[in-house]
Amino acid sequence: MFAMSTPFAYTLDSIQERIEGLTPTSRRLSSLRGQFLDSRAFDAQLAQGDPVLYEYYPVHRPEVAGELFSGLTTLYPGTVGGEYFMTKGHFHALLETGEIYSCLSGQGKLVMETPEGTWQVTDMSPGVVVYIPPRWAHRTVNTGPNKFSFFWVCPADAGHDYGSIERQGFRKRVVEQNGSPTLIDNPHWLPPAQRV
């Protein structure tokens, strides 16, 4: 819908949490099999239905150096076995590329880590912009009672590496304890030297 080589504009609707004129791509619970710590709770929840965990509105551009890939993601509220709904999370295939996340609505956390296991978790609420440096994997988690949406932009040739995260998850997980979001260690996480 957008011109290939001339400036263009689009409208972020932070009330409806969508980009006007675009059709979202949905990720359902079933697409995150193996990502939540409590697999029995995951299976029990999936037996009741396969809800949408998040939707994203990608503004595609040619995947070449110099172009920018941007969009809006809306993550729904909920938990699986006490662990908050989250995105799949990824490194960039071109590891040396960064990204900007800017919160539009709701409350959440941005979970990040390097291939070496250095980690950081940053709170997000409307107005908060997070600069994700090159080499840092990133996953968002909705810790609030409402939808959590954010705008993002990265190099269009960055690509996605989901596999590294799918194998063992991030070092830190965000769970509800006594009604509050709490960080816990991921028991499946291993330092690089111990991975097979």
Ligand SMILES: [Fe+2]
């Ligand atoms: Fe990214």
